Amino acid sequence: MNTLMTRGIQALMVAVLIGAATFAMMRALPGDAAYRIAAGRYGYDNVDTAAADAVRAELGLDGPALPAFLNWLGDLLRLDFGHSLVSGQPVIAEIGHQLGASLSLAAVAVLLSLIMGPPLGILAGLRPGGMLDRVLLVVSTGLKAVPQFLMALILILILSVQLRLLPAAGYGAARHFILPALALALGLAAVNARIARDAMARIGAMPFYSFAQWKGLSPRQTLLRHGLRNVSVPLLTYLGLQFVTLVEGVVVVEAIFGWPGIGHALVHAIFSRDVPMVQGTALCLGLGFVLINAVIDLVTGRIDPRRAA
Amino acid sequence: MTLLKADDITVAQGGTPILHPVSLHLEPGEPLVILGETGSGKSLLAQAIMGTLPRDLAARGRVVLGDHLLDAARPGGFRPLWGRQIAVLPQEPWLSLDPLMRAKGQVTEAHHLVRGMTVPDAGAQATADLDRLGLAEAGMRYPHELSGGMAQRVAIAAARAGGARIVIADEPTKGLDAARRDEVADLLLAELARGGGLLVITHDLALARRIGGRMIVLREGRVVETGPTATVMGAPTQAYTRDLIAADPENWELRNRRPAGAPVLTATGLAAGRGGVRLFSDLSFDLTAGRILGVTGPSGCGKSTLGDVVLGLAPPSAGRMSRSAGLAPTAFQKLYQDPVAAFPRHRTLGRTLADVAPRHGEPQDRIDRLMPRLGLAPVLLTRKPDAVSGGELQRLALLRLLLVRPKFIFADEPTSRLDPITQKQVIDLLCETATTEGCAIMLVSHDPELVARTADHVLSLAPAKASEPDLSGPRVKLAGHLG
Amino acid sequence: MTDAVMIPRPAGLALRWTGAALVAAALVLALIGPLAVPGDPFAQSLIKALSGPEPAAPLGYDHLGRSIFHRLAAALRLSPAIAMAAVLTAGLAGLGLGTWAAARGGWTDRILTILADALLALPGLLLVLIVLAIVPGTALGFWAGLSLVLWVEFFRLTRAATRAVLASPAVQATRLLGFGPVYVFRTHIWPEIAPMMLTAAAFGTATAIMAIAALGFVHVGMRAPTPELGLMMVELLPYWREAPLALLSPVIATFALLLGLTLLAGSRDT
Numbered sequence A: 001m002n003t004l005m006t007r008g009i010q011a012l013m014v015a016v017l018i019g020a021a022t023f024a025m026m027r028a029l030p031g032d033a034a035y036r037i038a039a040g041r042y043g044y045d046n047v048d049t050a051a052a053d054a055v056r057a058e059l060g061l062d063g064p065a066l067p068a069f070l071n072w073l074g075d076l077l078r079l080d081f082g083h084s085l086v087s088g089q090p091v092i093a094e095i096g097h098q099l100g101a102s103l104s105l106a107a108v109a110v111l112l113s114l115i116m117g118p119p120l121g122i123l124a125g126l127r128p129g130g131m132l133d134r135v136l137l138v139v140s141t142g143l144k145a146v147p148q149f150l151m152a153l154i155l156i157l158i159l160s161v162q163l164r165l166l167p168a169a170g171y172g173a174a175r176h177f178i179l180p181a182l183a184l185a186l187g188l189a190a191v192n193a194r195i196a197r198d199a200m201a202r203i204g205a206m207p208f209y210s211f212a213q214w215k216g217l218s219p220r221q222t223l224l225r226h227g228l229r230n231v232s233v234p235l236l237t238y239l240g241l242q243f244v245t246l247v248e249g250v251v252v253v254e255a256i257f258g259w260p261g262i263g264h265a266l267v268h269a270i271f272s273r274d275v276p277m278v279q280g281t282a283l284c285l286g287l288g289f290v291l292i293n294a295v296i297d298l299v300t301g302r303i304d305p306r307r308a309a
Numbered sequence B: 001m002t003l004l005k006a007d008d009i010t011v012a013q014g015g016t017p018i019l020h021p022v023s024l025h026l027e028p029g030e031p032l033v034i035l036g037e038t039g040s041g042k043s044l045l046a047q048a049i050m051g052t053l054p055r056d057l058a059a060r061g062r063v064v065l066g067d068h069l070l071d072a073a074r075p076g077g078f079r080p081l082w083g084r085q086i087a088v089l090p091q092e093p094w095l096s097l098d099p100l101m102r103a104k105g106q107v108t109e110a111h112h113l114v115r116g117m118t119v120p121d122a123g124a125q126a127t128a129d130l131d132r133l134g135l136a137e138a139g140m141r142y143p144h145e146l147s148g149g150m151a152q153r154v155a156i157a158a159a160r161a162g163g164a165r166i167v168i169a170d171e172p173t174k175g176l177d178a179a180r181r182d183e184v185a186d187l188l189l190a191e192l193a194r195g196g197g198l199l200v201i202t203h204d205l206a207l208a209r210r211i212g213g214r215m216i217v218l219r220e221g222r223v224v225e226t227g228p229t230a231t232v233m234g235a236p237t238q239a240y241t242r243d244l245i246a247a248d249p250e251n252w253e254l255r256n257r258r259p260a261g262a263p264v265l266t267a268t269g270l271a272a273g274r275g276g277v278r279l280f281s282d283l284s285f286d287l288t289a290g291r292i293l294g295v296t297g298p299s300g301c302g303k304s305t306l307g308d309v310v311l312g313l314a315p316p317s318a319g320r321m322s323r324s325a326g327l328a329p330t331a332f333q334k335l336y337q338d339p340v341a342a343f344p345r346h347r348t349l350g351r352t353l354a355d356v357a358p359r360h361g362e363p364q365d366r367i368d369r370l371m372p373r374l375g376l377a378p379v380l381l382t383r384k385p386d387a388v389s390g391g392e393l394q395r396l397a398l399l400r401l402l403l404v405r406p407k408f409i410f411a412d413e414p415t416s417r418l419d420p421i422t423q424k425q426v427i428d429l430l431c432e433t434a435t436t437e438g439c440a441i442m443l444v445s446h447d448p449e450l451v452a453r454t455a456d457h458v459l460s461l462a463p464a465k466a467s468e469p470d471l472s473g474p475r476v477k478l479a480g481h482l483g
Numbered sequence C: 001m002t003d004a005v006m007i008p009r010p011a012g013l014a015l016r017w018t019g020a021a022l023v024a025a026a027l028v029l030a031l032i033g034p035l036a037v038p039g040d041p042f043a044q045s046l047i048k049a050l051s052g053p054e055p056a057a058p059l060g061y062d063h064l065g066r067s068i069f070h071r072l073a074a075a076l077r078l079s080p081a082i083a084m085a086a087v088l089t090a091g092l093a094g095l096g097l098g099t100w101a102a103a104r105g106g107w108t109d110r111i112l113t114i115l116a117d118a119l120l121a122l123p124g125l126l127l128v129l130i131v132l133a134i135v136p137g138t139a140l141g142f143w144a145g146l147s148l149v150l151w152v153e154f155f156r157l158t159r160a161a162t163r164a165v166l167a168s169p170a171v172q173a174t175r176l177l178g179f180g181p182v183y184v185f186r187t188h189i190w191p192e193i194a195p196m197m198l199t200a201a202a203f204g205t206a207t208a209i210m211a212i213a214a215l216g217f218v219h220v221g222m223r224a225p226t227p228e229l230g231l232m233m234v235e236l237l238p239y240w241r242e243a244p245l246a247l248l249s250p251v252i253a254t255f256a257l258l259l260g261l262t263l264l265a266g267s268r269d270t
Helices: A001-028 A033-042 A051-061 A065-077 A091-126 A132-145 A150-163 A175-204 A207-216 A217-258 A262-271 A275-303 B044-048 B075-081 B103-113 B119-131 B147-162 B177-194 B205-211 B229-234 B239-246 B303-311 B349-359 B365-373 B378-382 B391-400 B420-437 B449-453 C011-030 C068-104 C106-120 C124-134 C138-166 C169-176 C181-217 C230-237 C244-265
Strands: B006-011 B018-027 B032-035 B059-064 B066-072 B088-089 B166-170 B197-202 B214-219 B221-227 B265-272 B275-290 B292-296 B318-323 B332-335 B408-411 B438-444 B455-460
Touching: A001 A275, A001 C106, A001 C124, A033 A051, A065 B214, A065 B229, A091 A132, A091 A175, A091 A217, A091 A262, A091 A275, A132 A175, A132 A217, A132 C244, A150 A175, A150 B166, A150 C181, A150 C230, A150 C244, A175 A217, A175 B378, A175 B420, A207 A217, A207 B088, A217 A262, A217 A275, A217 C124, A217 C181, A262 C124, A262 C169, A275 C124, B006 B044, B006 B265, B018 B032, B018 B044, B018 B197, B018 B214, B032 B044, B044 B059, B044 B166, B044 B197, B059 B075, B066 B075, B066 B455, B088 B147, B088 B205, B103 B119, B103 B147, B103 B292, B103 C169, B119 B147, B147 B166, B166 B177, B166 B229, B166 C011, B177 B197, B177 B205, B205 B229, B214 B229, B214 B239, B214 B449, B221 B229, B221 B239, B265 B303, B265 B438, B275 B303, B275 B318, B275 B455, B292 B303, B292 B420, B292 B449, B303 B332, B303 B408, B303 B438, B332 B391, B332 C169, B349 B365, B349 B378, B349 B391, B365 B391, B391 B420, B420 B438, B420 B449, C011 C068, C011 C244, C068 C106, C068 C138, C068 C181, C068 C230, C106 C138, C124 C138, C138 C169, C138 C181, C169 C181, C181 C230, C230 C244
Parallel strands: B032 B197, B032 B214, B088 B166, B166 B197, B292 B438, B292 B455, B332 B408, B408 B438
Antiparallel strands: B006 B018, B006 B059, B059 B066, B214 B221, B265 B275, B265 B318
8 A cells, every 4th residue: 555655754854863862962962971870770779870871882972973872773763762861760660650641631522522513613614604614704713812831821820720620730630631631622623523514515615515415315414424424535634633732732741740740751751861761752653643543544534435535 | 288388588687687588488399499599698597597596686576487476576486496397507517526436426405405316326316317417437436537528417417316307507508618518409309209398498509409409599688589499590580680790700701812922831740748748749721911811620639738838829739830930939829718817907908908009119199090890999098908898809909919010920829718709709709810911820619610600721739638537627626725 | 725715704704803903913022012101011019919909010919019911911922922932933834745745745745744644733832841951041932842833734735725726727837838836926926825824824813822821831941030921921820819900810811812813813724
C-alpha cells in the first residue's frame, strides 16, 4: 500500500529528526554531560570517573560528531532510550506510567469536542448564511483565538476560583477531568465545527446532493444517506492533523493542572535537561501522530474508494 | 391525456424578468425539445417547472401535473412530486451520483424509500433495472469506476425508480462526444417508449434532431418559434432559428481545399501512451502552410497527447517529430478548449496581450488592428478573463497567438464549449487565419461533421485499447487533499 | 489542493478590518503608550504593590509594585517582534523552498516534502522547547525554534499552489509564447500565492505569540523579570482576588491581539 509506505517514511524521518534534535541538545548540555548520563544510569552514589569515561567513550562525547551521532541514532532506532538523568529509571518504564493519564485526558477531550463541534457545524452547513451559521462563525472565531493555556486560566478563574464548583488541580476522580478536558475541547470543537460546516456546505451544493432529493428522498434521508458519509471523510482527515494541536494542548494543560501525564513529564524533562526522557517522550508523540494518521488513512480509504486507489 | 401542462411561466430576478411567459404541454409518447443557447432561459424554464430554481429567482405561472395543480411561485409544493411524478435527469450524471455509494445502492434506495418497497424487493428491482439498461456488472461499481455513458444510464435508473412517468433531461449530452450523444438520445427515447413523457432541454441540434417530437426555440428569455421538431429544423420561419440551424456543422458549406504550401512539420511513426495505456502508434503525417488537418476520435483516444507531442511539450515513445528548418521557437502555438484557463486569471486581457507584442518585435497597434478583424470590441481589453464570454475569449486567445505570427496552431477542441452560432464564427476565423497567415492548423474536434467540412485531411484516432473498466468518459475528480 | 482558491466571504472584509483595528490598537498601546505616559517596566516600588490605577500607571501595579501598563506595553513589543521576525524568516524560506520544490520536482521535491511531513508530525511547542534548550538566549531560541516550526506551512501552501499553477494550460500557453520563468512567476504564481501568504503570515504570527505566551505561562519560556504576556499572567494569578485588573490586563490584551490576527487572516480554505 502506497499510503502506508508514505507513513512509514514519515515515521522514520520523525525518528531521525528527533534524534538529531536531542543529539544537539545533549551536546549543548552544560557541565560534564558524561557524568550526568552515567549518574542517570547507575545512580549518583555509584558514579565514578571510570563510569563517566565509559559513557564518554561510548557516546563519543569528545570525539567527532558524525560517528557519535550515528551511534546515537542507532540506539534510538533500536528503541534503546536509556535511563532518565533525573530519576535513573528506564525511560520506557517512565513513559509507560504516564501515557495512560495523557491518553485518557486526550480521549475525553476529543470526545467532548466531537459532541460539541461537528453536529453544530453540520446544522450550520445545511443552511449557509443562516442565523446558526453566522452565530457559529462568531463563536468559533472567538474560541479559536483563545490559546489553550488562556482557556485553562479562564476556566480556573470562573469555575474553580469564583464559583468553587470544580477543583483547579488533582488527578484520580472523574471531576478532575472536567476542567483540563474542557480547556482542550473548546478550541478543538471550534475548529471541528468550522471543518464540518465547510464540508457540509460544499457537499450540500454538489449536484449529487440535489439529485438525491430529485429522486424523491426527503431532506432528512438525503442528509443521513448521502450527507454524513461524505462529510466524514474531510472531518476524519482533519482530526488526524489536529492531533498535533491536541498534543501541544496536552503538554500545556497538563503542566497547568499538574496532570501526571507525558506532557507534564516532557516539560519537566526539558526544564531539567533530561535528554533521554525528552527523546523518549518526543518520539512517542511523533510516532503517535504518524500512527493515528495511518489508521485514519485506512479508515477514509474504506469509506472513500477513490482514496484507496 | 396531457401529462403536464405549464401556463405562462415567467422567471424574474429582483423584479427584472429574465424569462418571458412560456406555456407548454407534454403528451404521452411525444417528446418535447426546448432548444436555446447559453442565456436563453431554457434551464430556468425547466427549473421553474420542477420547483428547483435558486432562491434569488422568482417564478410565476401555473403547472398542472396529472391531478395536481401547482403554483410556480411556491416551489415547496413541487417537492412531493420529485421522483414520484417527475424524474429529473441531471446535467452531468457522473457528478450526480454519490461518489461513496455503489451504483446499485443508489437505485435501490429510491425503490425502497420513495416507492416503499421492502429492501430485498428494492434490491431485486434495482438489479432488474440495471440489467435492462445493459449494466448487469456495473451495479457493484462506484461512480468513479463508471464511464460517462454508464453513469448516465445509472442516473436514469435512479431517477425513474420512484415511479415517475415524466422525464426532464437538462442538457443530457453536456461533455459527451458524438457517439455517446446518440446513445443518450436512444436511451431517452427507449424510456419514452415505455410510456410517459419526455422533456429535453438542450443547445445541441443533433440531439434535438434525433429526439424529434415537438420543439420550442428560446432566445434571451423569449419564445422564438414552436412546432414539430422536423418542421422547425427543416424549414425554420424565423431569422434566428435559420441562423441557429445554419450554424449546425451538418449544414455548413464545405471549405475549399487548399493547395499544398511550404512544409511546416513532419511526423514519422509517432507513438505515445499515458499511464501505461498505448494511445496511438505508427502515426505519420506532414502538414504544409495554409492547410488544416482535422483530428477526430472518441474521448480519451489521445488527441490532446498527440498535441503535446507535436508541440514538443512531451516526447513521443517512438517515432520522430520534426519542424521545418528556420522556424522560430514560438512558431508552434496552441488554442485551448477552455480559454478561461489559458489566460492568467488576475491580469486584464489588455495587459496580457500588451506583454506579448513587444516580446516578438510587434508594434502595439497590431493589437488594435487585429481587434476589429476578429470582431472584438476594445472594451474587452479592460476586463479579466472570467468577465468575458467564451466566444469572445476564444477569439482573444486566437489574437494572442497571431501576435507571435505562428506557423502552426494546434487547436484542441476550441469550440466544444461554445454555442453553435459562436462556434461557427470561431471556426470561420480559424480557417481564415490558415489562409491569410499561411498557418498550418491541426483542428481537434469530437464532432466528425465539423471536421469533415473544415479540414483538408482528416486523421481519425481509434479508441485507446481501454482496459476494463471503460474509463473513456469524463471522470469524477478526486477531491483535493486537505491542508 | 484543486480548490485551494481563497474565496473571501461577503462578510469577510468587515471582519478583516475589525481584525486589523484590534492589531493596530495593540500596537498603538505597545509603541505609543509609553511615549504618552512615560515609565519604567522594571522599576519596583513595593509600597505600591497591587494598588490600583493612577495617572503614572494607568493599569495599576503588580505584586512587586511595577507599573502594569508599562510592563504590558513592553510585553506587546517583545512577542510580536519575535513572532514577526520568525514569520519573516519562515515565510521567505517556505516561499523559496516551496517554489523551488514545485519547479524542480523529482528528488528535490521528494526530500523537501518528506522533511516537511516529518516536521508536521511533531508538535510545534515541543520543537520550540528543544531548540530553546540548545540555543543560548531565550529570544534567539524562540526566533530559531518558531522559524523552524512555521516554515512548513508556507512551504506546503507555496508548493501546492505553484504545482497547480505550473501544470495549468495558462502557464503552458505563456511558455509557448516564449516567456521565461521570471515572467511566469510574476504573472501566474505570485498573484495566486500572495493572498495565501498574507493569511498564513497572520496565522503564523498568532501561533508564535500563542507559543511564547503558553511557554511563559508554564515557566519554560521567557524568564522573570522580562515582561512577557504569559509570564505576567502566571505571576499575577495568585493575586486575582486582590487585584483582578492586574491579571485581566494581560489576558484581555493577549486575547485582543490573537483575535485580531485570526480575523485578519480571514477564513482559511481547508
